[in-house]
Amino acid sequence: MGDAPGREVGFPSTGKLPQKKKPGPDLTKPASDKYPVLTRTGTKVCYDDPEKGECIGELGVLVYKGQRFVLLERLDGFKRMPPGPQEIYCKEITFSNGKKSKALCFGGKYSNGRLYIHVANYPSQIMGCMAIGLKALYNEEEDPIGVGSSQDAFDQFLDLLGGWRNHRTPWKFFIEAGK
Numbered sequence: 001m002g003d004a005p006g007r008e009v010g011f012p013s014t015g016k017l018p019q020k021k022k023p024g025p026d027l028t029k030p031a032s033d034k035y036p037v038l039t040r041t042g043t044k045v046c047y048d049d050p051e052k053g054e055c056i057g058e059l060g061v062l063v064y065k066g067q068r069f070v071l072l073e074r075l076d077g078f079k080r081m082p083p084g085p086q087e088i089y090c091k092e093i094t095f096s097n098g099k100k101s102k103a104l105c106f107g108g109k110y111s112n113g114r115l116y117i118h119v120a121n122y123p124s125q126i127m128g129c130m131a132i133g134l135k136a137l138y139n140e141e142e143d144p145i146g147v148g149s150s151q152d153a154f155d156q157f158l159d160l161l162g163g164w165r166n167h168r169t170p171w172k173f174f175i176e177a178g179k
Contacts, residue, residue, distance in 0.1 A: 035172035036064035036157075038071055038130075040083075045072060045123055045144045057123035059136055059144055065160050070133045071117070072147045078128035081106055081115055083177040087170035093118065103129075104158075107170050119154050122146040132157060 038060050045057030056076040062069040073080055091105040093116060103116040120131035122145065132154050133147025147153070158164060161171055 033065050035174055036062055036088075036161075037174045037176060038062045039176045040073070043136075043144055044075075045146060057126075057146075059147075060130075062132065062157070064157070067156065067160060069153050069157060070136050070147050072120070072123060072126065072131040072133065074123050074126045074128060076123075079110075079115065080128070081175055082110060083175045086173040086175060088117065088173045089170040090165045091116070102154075102158075102164065106173075117154075117157075119150045121148065121150055 040058060040060045043059040044055035045059060046055040056074060058073050058075055060071040060073060062071045087107040088104045089107060091103055091113075092100055093103045093105075094100050101118060103118040105111070105113055106115045106117075107113070114128070116129040117132055118126075118129055120126050120129070121133070121137065122131075125131065131147050131150055134149035134153045134156075135147065136144050137146045137148045139145050
């Protein structure tokens, strides 16, 4: 999936998002070198009008080996991974449109092998999964609408993990409850 339209905000050399009218993800958290850490920020991603309360996603910050990524999770009734230690492993998945893609699958009984980190830009493209990006995307009113450069972010994160594994040897992953 290509980058989404809208104003893009990337990571300047400070590793922080520029100051905005509305709070964005806190990117000041120190990086973990032992395992990836996802911090849920409480920053909601809404459809057209956030005043109507139609928020269907939440941004988080994923930090590993000095690299920071933005993660997008779906909120509106979909299952989310609980806070705490998790395991992820490589898996090839098939989307409802028949397209195959590489993904990172959460292990354990809670996920039941059906919750993934994969390439996507908007909440409507994930159903209980997480989309990874290099930057948050904002609309003209500066409300967050998704994540950008998702394929690049997925590839970079996978490289940090040591590359694709065609077996189920998992990596440790930690989810903080956040705000």
